[in-house]
Every structure is written in structure tokens, then in C-alpha cells.
Amino acid sequence: MFGYYLDLALHSLKRNKVLTALMVLALALGIGATITTLTVLRLLSGDPLPQKSAQLFYPQVDPYPENRPFSRSGTKLPWLMSYVDAMNLLRAGKAQRQTAVALAQVKVKPRTTEGKPFYADGVMTTADFFPMFDAPFQYGAGWSAADDDRRVQVAVISGFLNDKLYGGANSVGRMIRVEDRDFRIIGVLKSWAPQPRFYALHLGSRNYGKGEGVFMPLQAARADGIGPSMMMSYGSGSSMEHLETSPAIWLGVWLELPDASAVSAYRLFLADYARQQVALGRFQKSRTALSGLMAWLRGEHVVPDDARLQAGLAFGFLLICVVNTVGLLLAKCLRRSREIGVRRALGAGRGAIFAQFMVEAAIVGVAGGVLGLVFAELGLWGIRHQPAQYASLAHLDLAMFLFTFVVALAASLVAGLLPAWRACAVAPAPQLKAL
């Protein structure tokens, strides 16, 4: 029976090519716009570390004085931590793993060649960074907590920097010049670029994009005078040279807490810590927060508003296209009242007529989906040529590919419902009389 409906539908679609083309084109445009924007939105709001994100937490404390709060409303907790607080939390070691992160733009020069110096994204962090964030190594390994304390001048470099400087060869043991100081390479990462760059939030750099260039032990890098990209002062007398003792926040702290009991235990510890600092006179407020990775990203509105607006706009557009398709399908099917009358008179039930028109709508949907996919690819190609920081990442994956057809079929079947219902409600007798 399905084959017969398919035949009928194709026949009917062929009879009025312009109308069919219009329907398919409108639906395809709506679907193309929707898939393009949804792909971008999914990319932007994705989980940067799906296997690990549930165990990663971001603590916040508030060292700001009462009369100069961090935020205008006074309700937001400071984004970052001061060196003293970060080190206190790290040394307490209450989490399974813990690390502090700051970003820096660093001048890099290969030691061996006489190449020109250039700037790369640098990360100043501590030993737990690599195991905590599952950063995969191509060669070598990260440094140890002891290396952190001894301020050993070592560096882990990214795969793309290794390709650029050493042609992809194993560069472990070689020296790299960072900010005119020598660092010994002890590890080379495979390509690793979580999106969004969750650990870089509020550290003075972009939230999306390719991975980092150089990773250095925090204390060693600071001893060489490398300054963080972001620093906010909450009192007088902050200086880049003495950031460690300045009333300034510039570090993001991350914790790995394996289960719910560890999380609640850490919450208590953090609250205790803040109260202690109030007692010591370092803090005036004992507020704290401990957010899971995904909650932190959501709370800080990492996904640009523009991306959400675009997706909303595309949905509105798809809705218009669907209404348009309803109208055109309806026009088509009412024009065929006589044909329906004849089929009904020859014994086709209402269900059969309904099915026939739904099949016709589905064909329009599949065609719209295929063409919509072309439009989506075109749209994503356009986005890749945009100046946005996430531009290069915009690609259609298998899930979105399949989702395109789900959207197309759903849209066309919804659009087909009303016309099909009207079609099967046609009374055969008057139509036959008119023949």
C-alpha cells in the first residue's frame, strides 16, 4: 500500500512542479538555518570533558571589602582567587586533585633555530592540571608537585607548537625560550583543545578556539617575571612584581571531587576556610561557592547571546516556513477534491486518504531535508569564514546530520497534518456530482 501512496504522491508532486519546488525550497531554507545555528549552539554549549566534567568543581571565595564589592550588584562572587587563597586551598589538599591556573601571552623562540620570536598562549599552572583534565601526552609527561615547589624551569608544549618548532619530532629534553628564559621541554601533548576552554574563563583570553601553546609550572614562571593576562585588584598596593602578596585575584582554582560525599565535605571545608579568613581579618565576607564544571559554564553565560539569538531567529524562520508549507499543501490537496472523491467512491477509507497525503508531505520533508543539508553546509561554511573565535570549529557531525532529517520529517509531517485531515474529511458525493 505504501508503494502505491508513494507513487500517487510523486505523481501529484510532479503535476505542479513550481508549487512543489516552492514548498521544498522554503522548508529547506528553514531547516538549513535551524541546523546551522543549532550546530553552532551545540558546539558552544557542549561539555568540554564529557568523561570527567561531573567530577570537576570550581571554588570561589570573596576577599573583596564590604565598601568595594566585586560586582555592581554586590551579589556575584569574585571570578578568580588571590595567590594566597589559591595556595592555601592547594596545600590543604582536601580534594582528590587540585590545580590553579592563570593564562599569559608569552614570547616564544625556538632555542636551536634562528627563527623569529612570536607570541603564543601560555598556561601557568600546577602539576595536577594534566591528570585532572585528561590532557593526553604524545611524548614525555607532565611535571610533579615537587617540581612545582622547586620552581623547576620545565615546560609542556602543545602538539601544534611541537609541529611548528620541531617538525613533530620528539622534542622532550630540548630547550625552548619563553620570555627570554630557557625552559626544558618535558612533555608534548597530543592535540587537546576542550571547547569551551572552561579553565580559561575570566583569565583574560577567549573562551573558544585552538589549544594552548606552552604550559609552565606556576611558581617557576612567576619567578621569571611572567605576568598573568588578567588581574583584578581589590585593595591598594597591587603590583605585577609582587602579585603573590598583592590584594589581587588572578588565578582560577579547579578541584577533582569523585563523589557527592566528597563534594559536600569540600563545601564544609571551604565554608570553614572562609570563616577562618574572616576571623584572621583577611576577608570581610564569609560567602563561598562550589560549582560543578557545567554549572559554572552556564552561570557565567559562556555561550554568546548572539548564538542563542541566532538559534531563536532560525526557529522563528522555520516556523514561518512550516506555516507556509501547510498553506501550500492545503492548496494542493483541496484542488484535488475531485480526485479524492473518486478514490473514496471506489472504496478508499478515510485512513487511506490520510496516509496518502501524509506520505506526500513526508516526501516534501525528505527532499527539504536533503536540500536543507546543503544549505546547512553552506551556512556553516559561511560561519567558518566569520571572525568569531569559534568559527573554525563549526562542522556538521553525524548526530546533527541525522537530526537534520528528523527535523525535516517532523516539520513536514506537522505541516501535512492539517491538509491531510481536510483531505480525508472531503465528502465524496458532492465531488462526484460536480464531475
Next chain:
Amino acid sequence: MEIRPILASLRRHRIPATLIVLEIALACAVLCNAVFMIGQRIADIRWPNAIDEQGISMVTVNGTDPRLAASDIPRDLSALRGIAGVTAAAAATSMPLDQNPALSDFTTTPDGKTTVNTSIYFLGSGGQQALGLRLLAGRFFNADEYADSGIKDFNSTGHVVLITQSDAQRLWPGQSALGRNLYTNDRSWTVVGVVADVLAQDPRFSGPGGRHSSAFFPLHPDAVMGDYVLRSAPRDRARVLREATQTLGKLEPGAVVQGATYAGVRGDYFANTRSMAWMLVLVCVVMLAVTAFGIVGLTSFWVGQRRRQIGIRRAVGATRGHIMQYFQTENFLLGTAGVVLGMVLAFGINLYLMQRYEIARMPWYYLPASAVALWMLGQLAVLGPALRAAAVPPVVATRSV
């Protein structure tokens, strides 16, 4: 034109009529909001900035030896001033829209409170000419002030400051700002001059209050100055920039030297905004086209369905004009219902967006403007089918009745 028969006929075709109304309403709602957003983005792109944007080139030098700054910067500047066409050159810590915010919160009393982030700029000798700052009151810095001012703990060790007109009005409304003191973190500076509004380093980060909140301090040659600002006639700009980059590349072999015209810096800052605006334009155009084709499709179907009625009307004396008018009036009625619904919807969407995102209230005139646009679109779309209807010969009435 009698509209009662039209209404009666529409009542018999409720579903297609509702669909046209719905399509026009949705298009009107989306169009209103999209055009409003385009307008807002264009307003952003046009934020005024009282420096010589077309004449400035910037060369950023990073990774120099900080100990040599005191001697290197004057040497570099004299080399830059030697380039033909350069009318002024100076060193600075940062530039408006360079996305590298250095912010401070200034108050008018030692223990005051503020919620405004002020962008702070440190200018080397000659900075006011190189930037092309427009003085509105008071004076620029003098040579002593440049020579004696340093930077410590991110603050000027000097005693003078230039502020923008917006800040002068915000901090001392209705009074002269000259001679007043600005305070932050137990330090204070005297306002010696007021300049026309200069944009912040990152106005989006600073928020609406900090957009034109900028303060300028004098600074003797210091390692924190990473930007060389050059001014020339716009036609010399490209050559000046090229020569300056080469000159500095030779003078500072160990540093990373990057040049850009200020127009380019401004373009980069608004690149995202611009591309979003274009995307919105594209969506509007495609959406209007889809709506128009939808109206054409449905009306054509109607015309086809009513051929016999049209024939009868023609046979009993209606002219082609009457038939045309009939369809146009019908479309006008549907369009009116559509835009009324659409304006309500557009207003609702705007309210929702205001809550969810940082979007302002839509001015009322966007509603009638897009209503008129959709009316016209409807009339345009119905023209083809109406002409075809008018061409129906009266003889149709006599066939197969």
C-alpha cells in the same frame, strides 16, 4: 468597495485565511525584532570616538628588555618621527578598542563608591597630538608633567589627569571639572583638562556606563608602554605603517612587532557585530521572500478555485478593475489582521528578549514601520494572482455550470 462579500467569502475559507494571517503575523514579529537588532548593532558600530581614527597607525612592540625602555623608547620615537609623512608620534600603554582593558574605579571623594569602570591610558610626551585628542576645557599635560610621572602599582605617580566630557558630567554634573580631584585606592589626581569622549579599551566589557569613561595620565618612557601611536594624513597611512614596522623591526630585533591601522583595529573590534548584522539582514530578506511566495501560492489557489465565481461576476457586469480590487482588498484585510497580531507578537518577543538578554525596549515606531512593510509585501504578492483573476473571461461562467 463593499467588504461584506469579502468577509463572507473568507468565512467560508477559514483555514487558508487563518494561514495567511498567521504567516504575516509571524513574519511581522520576526521582522520587527530583527530590524530592531540590526539597528542596535549599527548604533554600536558607530559609537563615536574623539581621536583621529583615520589618521592613526599603531605599532605594538612586545617582548623588549624592560631595563632599556628609558633609552629605547625615545630612540624609537625619534626614528619614527623621521618617517616622511608622520605628523606626530608617541608611546602609549593602550588604545581605545584594543581589547586589552586596564580599568580603575575613580571617585570624587577619598571614600566614595562607584560602579563605573574607567579605562586608563598612559600617554608619553606628545600623546595628545598623536591621538588627536580634542580639548574642550583646561589644558593638556606640560613637559614637566610628562617627565615627572611614572607608574607604580598600576597607578600614575604623577598628579594630573585628563578626563572625558562624559565623565566630567557624570562626576560633577553642572559644574566645571577643572581643578577637582579624582580618587582611587588612597591616591588622587587633579583634573587639568577635559577632552571629547574617547571610547574604552573594551566598551562591551566596561558596560554602558564605562563606554566613554576614559582617563589619561602622563608617563615618562617606561617599559609598560607597548604601543607606538603614529599620526599621518590618511593617504600616507599604509606607507607610514609599513615603514614604521620595518624601522622598529630593525631597532628591536628581539621583540615581536605588529602594526595595524587604527581603522583596522576598530574594524576588528566590531567584526562580530557587523557579521551578526549582515546575518540578520539575510534572514529578513529570505523570510520576506518565503512569506511573499506563500501568499502568492495560496492566493493563486484561491483564484483557481473561484474561476467560475469570477466568471459570473464578470458576466453580470464587473470590470477587470473590480476583480483586481476584490483580491487586493481581501489581501489588505488579511494583512491587517496579520500585522495587528504580528505587532502584539513582536512586542511580546521583545519583552521576552529584554528579560533573557541585554536588549533594550523596542521603540514604538518599529511596529507600524514593519506593519506597513508587510502590507506592501502582501499587496505586491497578490498582484500576480489578482491580475490572473482579472484576466478570467466572462464566458467561463457559461461553461459547465
